[in-house]
Amino acid sequence: MKSTFPLFPESASALSGDVDALFLVWSLVSIFFTVLIAGLIIVLMSRYKRRHPEEVGADERAGVWLEVLWSAVPLAIMLAMFAWGTRVFFQLYRPPADAIEYTAIGKQWMWKIQHPEGQREINTLHMPVNQAIKMKLASEDVIHSFYIPAFRIKQDAVPGRYTSLWFKATKPGVYHLFCAEYCGTEHSRMIGSIIVMEQRDYESWMAGGTGGKSMVASGSDLFTSLACVTCHRATPGVTQRGPSLEGVYGSQVKLADGRTVVADDNYVRESILNPTAKVVAGFDPVMPTFAGQVSEEQLTQLIAYVRSLGPTGSATAGGTGAGTAAATAAATTPQTANPPAPQK
Amino acid sequence: MASSPLVNRYGHEHGEPVDHREHRHPAHQFDTMEQQKESSTLGMWLFLVTEIMFFGGLFTAYLVYRTMYPAAFAAASSTLNVPLGALNTAVLICSSLTMAMAIRSAQVNRRGGILVFLLLTMALGSTFLVVKGFEYHDKFVEHHVPGPSFNFVLESSHEIAATRAQDPLYQRHAEIFFSLYFIMTGIHATHMIIGLGILAVLLFYSGRGKFDSEYYNPLEMTGLYWHFVDIVWIFLFPLLYLLGAHTH
């Protein structure tokens, strides 16, 4: 598949062609100006070569219009390219509504990837072709960067917060996955493969895998075992120590100090790890932190569960197919049941 | 050296009889005393610009974290000793006054005044450091010095505060406050100590009668530095000490 001396990377995502087009046009502009300058230098050098040792150059001719010209033309070109580049950028980082969310956690020196259905892979991602995938990134230690050259996309995984990127492969094949942010000894070994498969191949791969619980189901289990459920019960009309999480994800949350935040991944993460930071209006900051008790992976599962409680979660989870819907249903079951109060 | 008289940029001729004593000649690279004075003044102001950028980096870090962790910062701030901080503010403002008086004494040729006011400035500066030392000591005793023994217990019966104080991350956020507190006040104190060293040198030279109304540039430059260090404290005091005053 790979030639021994390629000069241009494979292009295998829905947007990689757009990036290439931008790059190639910019390259042509650059070549034009480089050749222009080099050509002018060579022509002027030979035309005005010093003939007598006492010869001096002519007086400068006024050239205000020239200065204006060669300020304005580069500026105009750059602004045009800026506009185009920004358009491509926003496409690169705005996932479409039907994107399925996967999780990749960087750790010295590997990528731990989890499918929404629960499959886990290390340094490898099997994925279906023509399906938009949103990759949520986290890091357990230092800054890493998730980079797939064939998709022309990368994003840093920063410890302590979530970042994400998305891509839609257009061609089955095996592509490089690199860590692009220097992360220590084995940085150059923190590489892997993106294996893009036809939908039916992907399904049979999924069927053959060990599977495991889906993200949402695992999160639901954690929600119970960590005793979250004792305070964040979904029973309407009952006063609880913590707010119900039903329908919270993606909505505007009013805080005790009057601010309003959107309950996104980073907010839910912060509320688990640093509960007193942004307390919901009407509640006391009584929740203990779970920092140190939940791993990065468990955090992403908990968040997946909270998201599945909607309202936007149902839309996103819908893309994952029937399996997830069932998992969501299963996950909500322990909610309504009254579990025995776990160790406090 | 040259047959024609050397003309300097101010139109004076070199070798022109000038009724200056030995030290009134400008350094070799300058033509006149006023050029030398202008140069050192500009140099000092430029140096203060770099100082502003230096402290500016710290203030930026402070503002970012204060925005991120307002509650922890307010709580941690409330444990600082406001009366001692206010006392130190007053001490520093007075020392700026005595510094200015020392320069004034030079301008009006009162050499005794230079000595007295320099000594006063040094005494006030030292007072500041001693008070700061007591504050550091208190923080040390209270385990508020960041490091392995850091332990931030908020003296409060309030249930919320009690829960918060158990929160290990809350502790970490308070620790960031104290890290910044010690780094900012520590760097400020280092500037004070350097200033005291310079003042000691000036005191030595004033004792030998080096400064008078015609030559007091080193005094003036040190004065600029001293006022700058003073102004930094004027910013540090409210940011670090008075932050928690209204929340508890």
Added chain:
Amino acid sequence: MDTTAVARSPITTTPETAFERPNYLNSDFGWKSWLFTLDHKRIAILYLISVTAFFALGGTFAALIRLELLTPEGDLMGPDTYNRVFTMHGIIMVFFFLIPAIPAVLGNFLVPLMVGAKDLAMPRLNLASWYVYNLGGLFTLWAIVNGGVDTGWTFYTPFSTTYSNTYVVPTALGIFITGFSTIFTALNFIVTIHRMRAPGLSWFRLPLFIWSTYATSLIIMLGTPVIAITILLVAAEKVLHLGIFNPKLGGDPVLFEHMFWFYSHPAVYIMILPAMGVISELIAAFSRKKVFGYRVVAFASVAIAVLGFLVWGHHLFVAGESAYSATVFSVLSMLVAVPSAVKVFNWTATLYEGSISYQTPMLYALGFIGLFTIGGLTGVMVATLGIDPHVHDTYFIVAHFHYVMVGGTIMAYLGGLHYWWPKMTGRLYPTFLSKLSALLVFVGFNLTFFPQFILGYMGMPRRYWSYPPEFQVLNVLSSAGASVLGVGYLLPLFYFTWSMKYGKKSGDNPWGAVGLEWDTTSPPPTENFYTTPVVTHGPYEYNREEVHNRLTEEANFG
């Protein structure tokens, strides 16, 4: 050895006995006269020695990198060694060579000469800056000898503060200390340019090298303190286990990136602006013509210095910065490219109707324009939001900044050294060898770094010790080019040293150039000028009767 003088045309009217004239080199002897000198010219020579030593060390690390990358497997050294090697290469080249090179060597030597002063305003501070520079260097060398540091020159947290077990703190302190030397030099330049100009030397009669040095000094004064405090915070966090940048303790690693690049992006302009100043001087001197659009070029330097402070965020496009701030930083980054583009066009236009001589410094200058054009254009490419996510942290970036730093700054530094060498030493160097070195540097440079553009767009990340085999051919090409480049750099070291004793005497003004620095003898006397110069015209006015007469006289009697 070919001892033909570079200066084919003008002068050697200076009789041999004239060399006995007192100058700054023979005014005093012995090591004390050097180590305790307050003469800016001698301090420049001291800096030249230190900077060259660090360049050689940084170059050795570069050679090791290129050797390791000859094969896809990491077989020459282990990954930990490789990580230390590229880190030390970056730290030494950036902080101990590129930033001080032109200001501390050429600037120290030329600023007082070009403004017609006897010395810098604060000679003691100037000497102190050299000592402080070496002290900082010693810290860093100590760290290297003990095992080095492996964080990359960028010291990204939390890797540097929490995970790296190498000598981060001594290295950081070395950089912190060296920062003071840079600040001392910059402060000295600004005061000197403001207060010590010769009578008649108004701002618009200053050479463009002074303008760019002034702009550079402004950046140094405003930027360096910020990296100083950032480094101090990193060291404090490392030693005292604070949590300022450590996310596990509530800190914010991205804040570090912001603070780091707030200095380190303007630092790029600290490296390139003085180089632009040198090029303006060279183009004018070897075209014997006023730089086209003098005022525009002068203000372009200031514009770059100001705008350079507003673009640091383009290093964080994929670091989790919001898309909207990325947009703002992208457009600002394009704006800062305009003054650079304007300079390139003005230099090219200067050649028009000039009297162009193909001497070695001019070859370096023309090479600079070509390479800087490529470096600048690719810089605008990576500032384009749609392209950066793909090429960020790949060899495309590596190639881009080497085109600016190596193809730009080092070409200009070498060109400047070749131009002012007769001024500094009173000697000429071999023509053929010096032109050969210019050619080798140009060809070797392109061979080394052009393949890296392709590698980068192919997706090869930077700081990789081993790499997938399909990248090998381009890496081999790059390493081959590096060996040519290495020879190109060794040659001047060799013939400059040789020329100090055996080089032909140059006379006062071997190029027939105008400018205050050429109005005095070569090498200049300790006090620079026998009489304080009075300036009556702009810096590059060749078409004057006085210049005609002098050149004709030199041509006839030379």
